Amino acid sequence: MELAKIRNLGDEELVHQEKVSAEQLFRLRFQVSMGQNDGVKKLRQLRKEIAQIKTVARERELGIHGDVKEVKTSTPLAEEKAVEAKEATPAVEKKATKAKKATTATETKAAKAKGARK
Numbered sequence: 001m002e003l004a005k006i007r008n009l010g011d012e013e014l015v016h017q018e019k020v021s022a023e024q025l026f027r028l029r030f031q032v033s034m035g036q037n038d039g040v041k042k043l044r045q046l047r048k049e050i051a052q053i054k055t056v057a058r059e060r061e062l063g064i065h066g067d068v069k070e071v072k073t074s075t076p077l078a079e080e081k082a083v084e085a086k087e088a089t090p091a092v093e094k095k096a097t098k099a100k101k102a103t104t105a106t107e108t109k110a111a112k113a114k115g116a117r118k
Contacts, residue, residue: 001049006056018053021046 001017009017025046031037059065 001052003052003056006049006052009056011057011060014053014057018050018057021050021053025050 006014006017025043028037028039028043028046032039032043
């Protein structure tokens with residue numbers, strides 16, 4: 001079954017289709033293990049179909065739409081906040097670098113003092 005058809009199914013239909021595919025997979029595995037069938041391609045196809053069904057069901061549960069083709073443009077306010085965040089990043093990095101240097105200097109002084117005590 002194609003992904004577009006899976007996305008068009010209702011929630012109950014998805015559950016039903018998942019059960020049907022899982023049952024087919026079970027039967028096919030059983031036949032392969034008994035040596036009655038050599039359906040490796042069909043096994044892969046069924047596993048893929050079950051994964052797609054579960055993915056679509058989970059997307060719906062989380063409210064995610066996997067087939068979004070249109071990218072929303074950001075608002076001017078969002079763009080302004082993004083610019084502010086980019087400008088603020090160097091200041092934060094400078095503070096972190098200064099704190100790291102201070103820690104290193106303190107550790108060096110402590111090591112020298114410890115060496116002098118010996």
